[in-house]
Amino acid sequence: xxxxxxxxxxxxxxxxxxxxxxxxxxxxxxxxxxxxxxxxxxxxxxxxxxxxxxxxxxxxxxxxxxxxxxxxxxxxxxxxxxxxxxxxxxxxxxxxxxxxxxxxxxxxxxxxxxxxxxxxxxxxxxxxxxxxxxxxxxxxxxxxxxxxxxxxxxxxxxxxxxxxxxxxxxxxxxxxxxxxxxxxxxxxxxxxxxxxxxxxxxxxxxxxxxxxxxxxxxxxxxxxxxxxxxxxxxxxxxxxxxxxxxxxxxxxxxxxxxxxxxxxxxxxxxxxxxxxxxxxxxxxxxxxxxxxxxxxxxxxxxxxxxxxxxxxxxxxxxxxxxxxxxxxxxxxxxxxxxxxxxxxxxxxxxxxxxxxxxxxxxxxxxxxxxxxxxxxxxxxxxxxxxxxxxxxxxxxxxxxxxxxxxxxxxxxxxxxxxx
Amino acid sequence: xxxxxxxxxxxxxxxxxxxxxxxxxxxxxxxxxxxxxxxxxxxxxxxxxxxxxxxxxxxxxxxxxxxxxxxxxxxxxxxxxxxxxxxxxxxxxxxxxxxxxxxxxxxxxxxxxxxxxxxxxxxxxxxxxxxxxxxxxxxxxxxxxxxxxxxxxxxxxxxxxxxxxxxxxxxxxxxxxxxxxxxxxxxxxxxxxxxxxxxxxxxxxxxxxxxxxxxxxxxxxxxxxxxxxxxxxxxxxxxxxxxxxxxxxxxxxxxxxxxx
Numbered sequence: 001x002x003x004x005x006x007x008x009x010x011x012x013x014x015x016x017x018x019x020x021x022x023x024x025x026x027x028x029x030x031x032x033x034x035x036x037x038x039x040x041x042x043x044x045x046x047x048x049x050x051x052x053x054x055x056x057x058x059x060x061x062x063x064x065x066x067x068x069x070x071x072x073x074x075x076x077x078x079x080x081x082x083x084x085x086x087x088x089x090x091x092x093x094x095x096x097x098x099x100x101x102x103x104x105x106x107x108x109x110x111x112x113x114x115x116x117x118x119x120x121x122x123x124x125x126x127x128x129x130x131x132x133x134x135x136x137x138x139x140x141x142x143x144x145x146x147x148x149x150x151x152x153x154x155x156x157x158x159x160x161x162x163x164x165x166x167x168x169x170x171x172x173x174x175x176x177x178x179x180x181x182x183x184x185x186x187x188x189x190x191x192x193x194x195x196x197x198x199x200x201x202x203x204x205x206x207x208x209x210x211x212x213x214x215x216x217x218x219x220x221x222x223x224x225x226x227x228x229x230x231x232x233x234x235x236x237x238x239x240x241x242x243x244x245x246x247x248x249x250x251x252x253x254x255x256x257x258x259x260x261x262x263x264x265x266x267x268x269x270x271x272x273x274x275x276x277x278x279x280x281x282x283x284x285x286x287x288x289x290x291x292x293x294x295x296x297x298x299x300x301x302x303x304x305x306x307x308x309x310x311x312x313x314x315x316x317x318x319x320x321x322x323x324x325x326x327x328x329x330x331x332x333x334x335x336x337x338x339x340x341x342x343x344x345x346x347x348x349x350x351x352x353x354x355x356x357x358x359x360x361x362x363x364x365x366x367x368x369x370x371x372x373x374x375x376x377x378x379x380x381x382x383x384x385x386x387x388x389x390x391x392x393x394x395x396x397x398x399x400x401x402x403x404x405x406x407x408x409x410x411x412x413x414x415x416x417x418x419x
Numbered sequence: 420x421x422x423x424x425x426x427x428x429x430x431x432x433x434x435x436x437x438x439x440x441x442x443x444x445x446x447x448x449x450x451x452x453x454x455x456x457x458x459x460x461x462x463x464x465x466x467x468x469x470x471x472x473x474x475x476x477x478x479x480x481x482x483x484x485x486x487x488x489x490x491x492x493x494x495x496x497x498x499x500x501x502x503x504x505x506x507x508x509x510x511x512x513x514x515x516x517x518x519x520x521x522x523x524x525x526x527x528x529x530x531x532x533x534x535x536x537x538x539x540x541x542x543x544x545x546x547x548x549x550x551x552x553x554x555x556x557x558x559x560x561x562x563x564x565x566x567x568x569x570x571x572x573x574x575x576x577x578x579x580x581x582x583x584x585x586x587x588x589x590x591x592x593x594x595x596x597x598x599x600x601x602x603x604x605x606x607x608x609x610x611x612x613x614x615x616x617x618x619x620x621x622x623x624x625x626x627x628x629x630x631x632x633x634x635x636x637x638x639x640x641x642x643x644x645x646x647x648x649x650x651x652x653x654x655x656x657x658x659x660x661x662x663x664x665x666x667x668x669x670x671x672x673x674x675x676x677x678x679x
Contacts, residue, residue, distance in 0.1 A: 036675060075486075075487065078487040078559065078560065079487075081642070082487060082488075082492070082641060088642040088646065089642075089646075089649070092646075234675060238671050239671060239672065239675065242664065242667055242668045242671050242672075243668055243672075245664050245668075246661065246664045246665050246668050249657060249660055249661040249664055250661060252657055253654060253657045253658065253661065256650065256653050256654055256657060257650075257654065259650070260646055260647065260649060260650025260651075260653060260654070261459055261647070261650055263646070264563060269563060269564055269565055269566045269568075270564070272560045272563040272564035272639075273556075273564045274557075282599075
């Protein structure tokens with residue numbers, strides 16, 4: 001990006017900008033050249049920013065009324081629901097907001113997988129994104145513990161117990177995490193503290209994520225570099241801002257549908273039973289967005305093995321840019337990889353489904369098949385397909401969807417329809 | 420060809436999730452009741468809420484607490500909407516422990532609208548001891564705390580049956596068609612004509628079960644009516660704004676399309 005130097009018009013603006021170039025930053029963000037062929041899958045970055053801010057704002061208000069104590073937490077949530085002005089609305093936005101956040105982040109991640117946005121030169125954006133995703137899972141898990149219902153308590157027990165699988169020091173680590181000899185008041189207290197901290201860490205990483213994005217610029221549906229900025233790109237404002245606003249509003253309609261009409265459908269009814277260390281629920285299930293990993297965890301008969309595999313399922317994504325051997329970014333031009341991509345989508349959905357089911361019979365079989373495919377996809381399919389695949393012809397530039405090699409009009413049209 | 424492959428995968432996935440989870444054979448789905456508070460614009464039946472409160476007060480309250488509700492809630496909009504005088508009278512009919520006073524003594528006084536619903540037992544242990552080892556759950560959020568919600572609560576109330584042959588029950592355990600595991604420690608407390616409704620409604624078991632379930636549904640979600648009303652307004656507003664932004668977007672992007 002070779003932008004001409006920005007100079008503020010007013011004297012005061014110039015004085016300030018010479019000392020702290022905030023106005024230059026503002027001008028950069030407004031003018032930021034964005035590929036003009038971005039489709040709606042690219043609007044989830046803006047949507048995710050909205051989700052984060054919503055969670056922080058509602059969360060700060062909730063924290064004004066919530067009491068992080070094992071004897072009072074459940075009652076304080078009911079106090080929020082009944083006595084705080086619009087407390088029910090704030091809490092339902094926050095609890096459903098977590099689900100909407102994950103819905104958006106999964107779409108965002110799979111968009112990146114489909115269009116090869118994790119590939120050179122965008123590896124660092126991808127890795128920061130995964131760090132955000134990891135922190136999101138930690139924040140969501142700890143947030144779910146705070147109402148101190150049955151699923152809060154038993155979910156916390158199951159997840160923290162995972163650390164006891166570590167050889168030799170596992171039990172000591174678990175006790176250290178709990179601050180007690182079981183999930184108890186000290187655990188609730190520290191989870192509340194961390195739950196308040198993590199969103200701000202995420203916010204910091206989001207700034208880095210966007211900064212790293214603004215160095216190479218956006219990937220785009222055809223996955224090729226910008227050739228002629230004047231023809232291939234549009235300024236971020238107003239073109240992308242208005243498009244993001246439209247997509248965000250559609251997203252908000254769905255969000256509002258959950259909040260106002262089925263606010264508890266994504267939660268578990270057991271979490272309206274106060275935590276009771278003496279009564280174990282029939283099925284302990286995490287929130288829906290963690291189910292695929294839960295399925296991977298339970299697919300292994302050995303506890304330590306399950307924990308290692310579950311964490312590997314996330315950490316393997318960190319090396320994805322180097323597992324993918326294809327020179328072509330966008331799956332639009334990768335006929336073989338494109339099919340494997342959809343198999344992966346189905347695989348993850350299936351893992352999520354079996355994660356909600358008891359780990360027995362057919363569900364266990366499906367969980368194992370799903371887990372094996374998940375790893376095969378990244379370790380075998382991605383490197384091998386990248387080498388062997390004959391990719392479709394790629395357009396010369398974003399603005400001219402003319403194909404290199406044998407130009408075939410019908411194919412060009414097909415590609416245009418897709419992107 | 421690729422599209423059809425995707426379609427096949429999606430279809431097979433849908434087939435997979437349509438396979439019903441293997442549940443224990445004796446589980447029966449709760450009865451589906453056409454509640455007035457269902458749906459996008461559902462509201463509570465005011466008369467049913469008032470009758471339901473009567474059933475709660477005369478039947479349930481002797482064992483079940485509702486510790487997150489206050490008497491004032493009974494007069495608030497969206498609830499049973501008893502008049503201010505009625506709420507004061509209801510609250511005053513309970514003796515509430517208060518204190519300590521200036522001498523450091525606890526004392527009792529008639530209830531006020533700001534008091535929480537009186538607990539039938541001093542603590543959970545006392546409740547368990549008085550009920551054959553089973554804790555009668557607090558009913559404040561019971562409808563939200565059970566899979567199946569209001570339908571499930573209603574079904575359990577009307578689901579008492581003689582145990583099928585081969586099922587033996589211990590003393591103080593009853594057979595219920597809809598209860599998870601079919602065994603319940605709460606006896607069938609409802610019988611036709613048990614309470615005398617002041618509005619002349621016939622107090623059949625079915626009527627009382629519906630009324631008290633409606634009352635419990637409100638207790639669990641006192642914001643339901645306001646939530647539905649606000650939700651409709653919010654969605655209409657968002658749809659209108661979305662249309663405006665969509666048209667603006669089309670206008671702005673048309674500058675680009677003309678260049679191509």
